[in-house]
Amino acid sequence: MAxxxxxxxxxxLPSTVPFTGPETLELQRGKPFSARIGxxxxxxxxxxxxxxxxxxxxxxxxxxxDPENYELCHAIAAHHGVEPQNIMPGAGVDALLGLAVRQxxxxxxxxxxxxxxxxxFNYHVAxxxxxxxxxxxxxDKSDLDGLLDAACKKNAAILYLANPxxxxxxxxxxxxxxxxxxxxxxxxxxxxxEAYCETGPASAFPPFETDRPNILRMRTFSKAYGLAGIxxxxxxxxxxxxxxxxxxxxxxxxxxxxxxxxxxxxKDQAYLRDVVARIIAGRNRIAAIAKANGLSTIxxxxxxxxxxxxxxGTFATAVLNGLIARDIFVRKPGAPxxxxxxRVSVGIEEQLDLFDAALPAALExxxxxxxxxxxx
Numbered sequence: 285m286a287x288x289x290x291x292x293x294x295x296x297l298p299s300t301v302p303f304t305g306p307e308t309l310e311l312q313r314g315k316p317f318s319a320r321i322g323x324x325x326x327x328x329x330x331x332x333x334x335x336x337x338x339x340x341x342x343x344x345x346x347x348x349x350d351p352e353n354y355e356l357c358h359a360i361a362a363h364h365g366v367e368p369q370n371i372m373p374g375a376g377v378d379a380l381l382g383l384a385v386r387q388x389x390x391x392x393x394x395x396x397x398x399x400x401x402x403x404x405f406n407y408h409v410a411x412x413x414x415x416x417x418x419x420x421x422x423x424d425k426s427d428l429d430g431l432l433d434a435a436c437k438k439n440a441a442i443l444y445l446a447n448p449x450x451x452x453x454x455x456x457x458x459x460x461x462x463x464x465x466x467x468x469x470x471x472x473x474x475x476x477x478e479a480y481c482e483t484g485p486a487s488a489f490p491p492f493e494t495d496r497p498n499i500l501r502m503r504t505f506s507k508a509y510g511l512a513g514i515x516x517x518x519x520x521x522x523x524x525x526x527x528x529x530x531x532x533x534x535x536x537x538x539x540x541x542x543x544x545x546x547x548x549x550x551k552d553q554a555y556l557r558d559v560v561a562r563i564i565a566g567r568n569r570i571a572a573i574a575k576a577n578g579l580s581t582i583x584x585x586x587x588x589x590x591x592x593x594x595x596x597g598t599f600a601t602a603v604l605n606g607l608i609a610r611d612i613f614v615r616k617p618g619a620p621x622x623x624x625x626x627r628v629s630v631g632i633e634e635q636l637d638l639f640d641a642a643l644p645a646a647l648e649x650x651x652x653x654x655x656x657x658x659x660x
Contacts, residue, residue, distance in 0.1 A: 293391070293413050302403040306613045318611040319635040324450070324588050326510035327631045328562055330545065331555035334511070337548035338541050349543055351535035359547045360518055369523040370494045373546075375537040377479055377504045377517040382408045384500055384519075385442065387528055388473045389414040394438035398426045400451065400619025402477065405444050414441065421622060424582050424590070425454040428464045435472050443468060446477040448484045451617040451627050453584030455488045462490040465499060474499045479517075482508035482556060483563050484585030497522050505542075507587055508559055509549045516542040563587045566630030573640045577647055582625065590617070590625040593647075595654065597623030602653050606646030612639050 289295075306323060310316050320327070329335075350356075357368040374380040381404060389395055391413035397405060399418035409416050417438050419430040426449055435443045445464070448455040456464075461476075468474045478501055481489055492501065504517035516538055519526065538546075549556070570589040571581045582590040593600040597620070604616050604626050616626045628639065 293411075297410060302407045303615075309608070309613065313608075315611070317608075317613040319631060319638040320613045321629040321631040321635050321639060322613040322615040322627070323512070324507065324586070324627075324629045325512045326507060326559065326563075326587060327629075327635060328510055328559050330510040330549060331552040333552045333555070334509075334545050334548045337544045338514075341540055341544035345540060347540060348536055349538060349540040353538055353543060356538065356543045356546055359550050360520075363550050364492060364520060366492055366494050366520060367523070370492075370520055370526060372519040372521070372526045372529045372533070373538045373543075374517055374519070374529075374533065375542075376506060376515040377477060377502045378404050379515070379534075379537060380500075380502055380517055380519055381405050381475065381477075382411070383529055383533060384473070384475055385409055385412050385414065386532055389441045393441040396431055396434045396438065396440045396443045398431065398445075398449075400617050400622045401426070401444065402446055402450050403618075405475070405477075409442075421452065421619075424452045424622070425449065425456065428456065428460060432464065432467050436469055440469075440472045442473045442475055444475045444477065446479070447488060448478075448480040448585040450477075450480070450586065450588075451615075452582055452590050452622060452625070453480075453586040453588055453627075454582060455484050455585040458487050458490045461488070465490070465493075465496070468498060470498060472498060476501045478502060479504045480507055480586040483560055483587050488585060492520055494520070494522050497525055500525065505546050505549055508556060508563065509546075510559065511542075511545055511549065514539075514542045514545050516546045563630050566636065569636050570628050570630065570639075573636070573643060577643055579647075588627050588629040590622075590627050592625050593650075595624060598657075599650055599654050600624050600626055602650035603643075603646050606649045607639070607642055610642040610646060612642045612646075614639075 353373045356373050357371040360371045361368045385408040389412045393414050394417050395409045395414040396417050399420045417434050419427050419434050501520045506512035567589050574581045574591045580592045593603050614628050617623050
């Protein structure tokens with residue numbers, strides 16, 4: 285029977301998504317997780333003032349949201365000391381990454397990312413026909429010189445860098461990032477993903493340069509602000525660069541509740557500071573749990589910690605599976621060398637208590653499996 289034809293590009297793509305969500309795993313398991321500490325969400329939640337704003341706006345949900353995001357753009361611009369025309373809100377950084385790739389990547393264009401870097405970006409690159417070129421991490425950090433070298437050699441359409449990094453949590457000093465920005469080829473668009481900026485040191489982030497046409501700095505309300513479920517992020521860029529987003533964006537992507545929540549979140553910086561302090565304490569707690577079990581951790585400027593399980597990726601996967609079997613949802617990097625780690629999000633005390641209780645048994649089980657493999 286005849287049917288409509290997919291484009292050759294879409295037909296060539298794998299039927300996969302970047303992540304398997306915890307909800308999918310819960311359906312497969314037939315029961316919920318006791319500790320959801322794998323998706324880098326903030327289980328501290330948004331500020332009470334943000335929840336109040338959402339409740340107030342809920343009665344107006346029959347209306348479309350403002351397609352120009354006027355109040356939100358002005359609020360974000362004021363927060364960063366830039367102009368509203370330098371701001372493009374969207375339905376989270378993931379959606380904005382897709383819009384960026386759509387604008388700058390044609391079929392066959394080279395795009396640069398770290399090997400093991402954020403997979404959703406790679407997903408969009410594949411979806412628009414780009415050719416992904418990856419650069420290995422060095423000592424668990426993105427290789428700035430290697431990324432630049434690849435961008436120059438490949439005449440890259442886009443160069444992607446996350447600072448702080450996901451999945452490792454490491455970061456580069458702002459002075460190094462500034463030098464990196466200045467060395468990016470003029471014909472390459474730098475996508476600087478700063479989703480975890482609120483949880484990192486201020487010194488890691490150079491000032492905004494809104495006259496530079498080849499950089500898109502992306503930020504989100506999903507992490508420290510505790511609004512992952514509402515889907516709201518934004519780009520900061522030059523006015524001319526931002527203009528091109530209007531040619532292709534979904535004008536109702538940021539719904540009324542998201543607009544109200546984001547504006548309220550920006551107003552409550554005291555709550556944000558409290559959450560960041562709790563995240564730092566949580567990172568320290570995770571590091572202490574790891575140390576008590578004979579493991580080390582990678583220094584982190586994010587709301588998660590990468591724990592080095594001390595062996596190879598097979599061993600770390602066994603630890604991961606052992607935790608999942610004990611109702612603890614965590615994730616791990618998949619790239620070679622990075623895959624020796626598991627990645628644990630900061631959670632509330634009760635969640636970290638459960639992780640603390642489950643880790644020794646998961647490790648013991650993984651060690652027994654490793655011994656069996658070695659003696660087989």
